[in-house]
Amino acid sequence: MPATMVKQIEAWETSDVLDPQDRIRFEQLVLPHLDSAANLARWMLRNRADSDDVVQEATLRAYRFFGRFHGGDARAWLLQIVRNTCYTWLQKNRPSELMTEFDEEVHQRPAANPETLATQADDRQRLMSALESLSPRFREVLVLRELEGCSYKEIGEITGIPIGTVMSTLSRARERLRQTLTGAAGATAKEAS
C-alpha cells in the first residue's frame, strides 16, 4: 500500500465518515423529516430561497454528524441542527433580526405594520404576516408547537430552551401573536368606519 494511501486512510479514520450502512440508516431515519426541516427553516428565515439553502446545508451537516446520533427522536435531532444553521445564517446575513431576539415588543417591521396587515384581507396572509413579525425566539416555538405538533420536551431539545421555560415562552409568544392579530383587526375596523 503506498504511503500516501495509508495517510489518507488514517485521516478518514479520525473524521466523521459514514459507511453505506449508515447512509441507508440516514435515508430511513432522517430524510423522512425533510418536510419538518423545510417548514422550520422557511418560518425562521421568512423566505423560501434562503431557507432551501439552509436546509441543504443543515442536512449535509446532519449527514456528517450522523455517527454521533445514538438513536432517539430523529426529527428533533435534525430540527436542532436546522435551527442552529438558521441562527448562524441569520447572524451572518441579517444580524439586526437577532438583536431583538429577547425584545418582547411587537416589532414594527414592514410586514407587521397594522395598515399593511389590514389591507391583506386574506386570513392566511394576515396570519403569515403576523407570525413573521414576531421575534425568531417566539416564531420558532409557535411553529414547532402549532404547525409541527412538537411536545414541550421536543421543543426544549430543539431550541435549547430549558424544559421548565417552554410553557411560559409559548404563552408569551401566543399572547404576542394574538395582540398582533387583534391590532390588525382594530385597524381594519377603524378603516371601515
Place this chain on the structure above:
Amino acid sequence: MNCELAETTIHGYFDGELDAVRSAEFERHLERCAECQSVLEGIGSLHTQLQQSDLYEHASPELRDRIRKQLAQATGTGRVSAGQWRRWFLMPAFGALAASAAVIAIMLLVVPSHRPSTLTAELIDAHVRSLQPGHLMDVESTDQHTVKPWFDGKLDFIPPVADYAAQGFPLVGGRLDVVDGHNVAALVYSRRKHYINVFVWPYREKESVSDSSGSRQGYNWVTWQSGDMQFCLVSDAGLSDLRELKNFIHQ
C-alpha cells in the same frame, strides 16, 4: 390579566402537557374562573386558525432532489469507513460487487419508503374530510356495543371497538371510509376539543407501514401493526395524546 393560571398553566393544559393531577386541578379552577375560560377559548381559536390556514411549508421536489444529489456526492467522495476502503482496496473485484450490491440495497430500501408517506397523506386527507360538517360519523354513539355491531356486514373484518372515556378519550362514533381503494373502519374519539380518527384495516403485506409517527400539515399521526390489523391515529391533538391512546388500544 389577573388570574395567574391564565398566563402559563393554561397553555400546558391546552397542549396536554400537564400531568393528571395538575390537569384535574386546573379543570376545577376553570369551572369558576371566567378569565381562564375566555383565555382558553382564545388559545383554541388561534390554534384552529393556524391549523386551518395551510401555513405548513413542505420540502419542494427540487430541494429533495438537491439533497439526494448532494448526499450521493458526499458518499462518492470517500465517505465510507476506513475498514471498508481497505477491503475494497485489496479486493477490487469484490469491492465492485459490494458497491453494486450496496446501490441495489439502497434502491430497494428507498423506493418503497415513498409508500408509507403517500398512505399517511391519504389518511390525513381522510381525517380532514371527516371534519367537514356531517362527515364525522355514520353511527353516533358513545356505546361500544352500538358501534361495534354497526360495522357488522359492512366490512370483511371486525375492528376492535372500546370506549376509553375513563382514560380521557371518550368514544363518539364510527364510520366507513375508503383509503387507497379499500374500505377501512374509522373510529372517532374525542380528546378535550380535538377529534381523533382511529383508522383500522386488515394488515396487507404489500402496503404494511412499519410502526412510526409524525406530523404533516399540522396533523399528527401514529401508526402501528397489531395482530393482523394495521392501526393509524390521526388528529390535531398532540403526539403525546395519540401515543397515550395507542397504549390504551393495545392493552
